[in-house]
Amino acid sequence: MNNYNVPMLDTEARVEAKAYLDMLTKPVGSLGKLEEIVMQLAEMKGHRKPVIYKLGIIVFAADHGIVEEGISAFPQQVTRQMVDNMAQGGAAINVFGRQQQAEFSLVDVGVIGDDFTGLVKNRKIRQSTQNFLRTEAMTEEEVERAIQIGYEEALVLFDKGVDCLVVGEVGIGNTTTSSAIVAAITGMDPAELVGFGTGISSEQHVHKINVVRQALEFHQPDRQDGYDILRKVGGLEIAAMAGAMLAAASNRIPIVLDGFISTAAACVAESIGKGAVNYMLLGHQSMEPGHQKAYEYLGKEPIVSLDMRLGEGTGAAVAFSIIQSAVCMVNEMATFESAGVSGKNE
Ligand SMILES: O=C(O)c1ccc[n+]([C@@H]2O[C@H](COP(=O)([O-])O)[C@@H](O)[C@H]2O)c1
Numbered sequence: 001m002n003n004y005n006v007p008m009l010d011t012e013a014r015v016e017a018k019a020y021l022d023m024l025t026k027p028v029g030s031l032g033k034l035e036e037i038v039m040q041l042a043e044m045k046g047h048r049k050p051v052i053y054k055l056g057i058i059v060f061a062a063d064h065g066i067v068e069e070g071i072s073a074f075p076q077q078v079t080r081q082m083v084d085n086m087a088q089g090g091a092a093i094n095v096f097g098r099q100q101q102a103e104f105s106l107v108d109v110g111v112i113g114d115d116f117t118g119l120v121k122n123r124k125i126r127q128s129t130q131n132f133l134r135t136e137a138m139t140e141e142e143v144e145r146a147i148q149i150g151y152e153e154a155l156v157l158f159d160k161g162v163d164c165l166v167v168g169e170v171g172i173g174n175t176t177t178s179s180a181i182v183a184a185i186t187g188m189d190p191a192e193l194v195g196f197g198t199g200i201s202s203e204q205h206v207h208k209i210n211v212v213r214q215a216l217e218f219h220q221p222d223r224q225d226g227y228d229i230l231r232k233v234g235g236l237e238i239a240a241m242a243g244a245m246l247a248a249a250s251n252r253i254p255i256v257l258d259g260f261i262s263t264a265a266a267c268v269a270e271s272i273g274k275g276a277v278n279y280m281l282l283g284h285q286s287m288e289p290g291h292q293k294a295y296e297y298l299g300k301e302p303i304v305s306l307d308m309r310l311g312e313g314t315g316a317a318v319a320f321s322i323i324q325s326a327v328c329m330v331n332e333m334a335t336f337e338s339a340g341v342s343g344k345n346e
């Protein structure tokens with residue numbers, strides 16, 4: 001088991017960023033949350049004028065044994081088909097990634113079937129987790145390997161100059177897995193967390209709540225122990241996402257969280273590496289009810305709210321435009337002094 005050393009935030013850089021923002025040609029605080037984003041990036045990166053040179057988007061893919069219980073609106077093979085689609089550049093995340101000129105990485109950690117050809121990184125740990133209503137989702141070794149692979153694949157992007165990271169996923173059934181994880185960590189009733197995922201019926205929704213309740217009753221995961229939760233009710237891609245987030249936090253690289261699955265992985269990352277949450281911004285608010293509970297637990301607020309519920313990293317990639325506006329603002333605006341603009345009346 002690794003020890004993740006997440007560095008402390010640079011609170012001095014935050015104070016300096018605030019002082020500098022107040023010198024720019026605008027009434028104090030008038031750029032609202034953009035100013036807050038600048039201050040957060042400043043304390044993460046340790047600089048009053050933070051820059052982002054290159055966005056990275058990493059998407060982890062895996063299948064889920066719990067799909068056997070009829071909890072998704074789509075068949076399991078869609079995971080594999082969407083990985084192929086992403087490898088061809090045809091998924092929504094490819095479009096937003098190109099728009100943001102992002103470095104894109106697609107990693108199979110547990111999709112059913114053979115290795116992929118082409119752009120996909122083949123790092124399959126096993127083909128799908130087990131059905132966690134009947135048995136533990138995976139072994140302790142598999143959890144640790146998945147976290148390690150996520151960590152390593154994030155480092156590959158950082159070596160290419162990536163200095164801000166979106167962590168996305170694809171995996172049919174993973175809103176059920178995420179509901180179980182967030183219920184385990186927060187202690188909340190699954191009825192408050194379980195949503196409609198890819199678009200199930202009301203009857204299926206009632207069934208999905210019962211599946212999550214029964215699984216938690218059966219496994220009794222330790223809410224303090226992210227490894228235990230992943231082993232019992234987790235997902236391979238979610239463990240890898242947590243690993244990638246730990247790599248980013250350990251290297252003072254800002255993470256942009258996406259929807260429900262990404263935020264569930266963030267809860268696990270924080271449980272494994274205390275302080276990782278300090279390096280996270282929340283891109284958007286997903287339509288999944290459990291997403292709000294999970295981000296409130298992490299103490300986050302979404303940058304945008306666009307009624308999205310796709311996953312893949314799409315909400316985070318869209319929100320990156322706003323983060324980029326904040327970074328441009330602090331680096332390019334004139335100060336009252338440099339522009340010769342009069343200050344506020346005394
Ligand atoms: O990010 C979200 O909040 C989100 C909400 C609903 C669905 N998804 C995506 O849809 C898949 C999981 O949905 P489901 O219904 O199969 O559990 C998975 O591939 C996710 O990327 C993602």
Ligand SMILES: Cc1cc2nc[nH]c2cc1C
Pocket residue numbers: 074078082169170171198310311312
């Ligand atoms: C089509 C489709 C695309 C997805 N992207 C992420 N999850 C998905 C689920 C479905 C069903």
